[in-house]
Amino acid sequence: MGTNNLYKGNLTTIVLKLLEEKGRMYGYQITQEVKAISVGELVITEGALYPMLHKLEAQGLLTVETEMVGNRMRKYYSITHDGKKEVVTRMEELEAFIRQMQNLLNPRIELA
Amino acid sequence: MGTNNLYKGNLTTIVLKLLEEKGRMYGYQITQEVKAISVGELVITEGALYPMLHKLEAQGLLTVETEMVGNRMRKYYSITHDGKKEVVTRMEELEAFIRQMQNLLNPRIELA
């Protein structure tokens, strides 16, 4: 997960958002895309990704289609309507979080 | 920890930064101050706070002075030189994290 562990709790948000944008991706592709976009900073491990995808599917936020490409299996994931609602919620939470962190961490006027 | 769980992994940073600003605080005071600054959004639980303070002391990032106020014990924590270095590192990491999240989550031009 790169050099620092602040992404903890945000991997799901990143994956859902990516699937919302791209429409349809398979697991390995997600890891490569995230690595590319983050310029190598964020590497999602398989041990984190696959259980997460299964969980999101079980929750109805993603759907799967299995395809054979040549001789190899691929499981394509797409975001559902519920998944899109979840993305909206998570984005709002993230923005609130960033505001709060700036509020908490920027030196401020002495409070009573 | 409030309504969303994004603060996960940042509680230590928040506490160290607060002690750097304020100079000297005790546990309960930290929970109240954080709650006040965040307007009730961020509530640090005791089960998270006290073990964390003990750990930071063991790591040499904080020092403790126990005082009796009336009939009641208070343990005042202060940040050390090493603690201040840690704050600098953590602030840089947080800024890098926020930039990466904006990069990952803002709709962007289609990549190759």
Place this chain on the structure above:
DNA sequence: CAAACATACATAAATTTCTTATGTAGTGGA
């Protein structure tokens, strides 16, 4: 004046989320 709430510390068990390690299997190049 008793009960409820606030102050102030603390720890233990459970939960969530992740890393590390391992396994299977096909592909492709040096």
Place this chain on the structure above:
DNA sequence: TCCACTACATAAGAAATTTATGTATGTTTG
């Protein structure tokens, strides 16, 4: 033929936190 890459998967362990308790004093309120 070995190594790296693609592509899936699971299990054991680690870290940070929540939830649940526990102890004890202080203060407000009906």
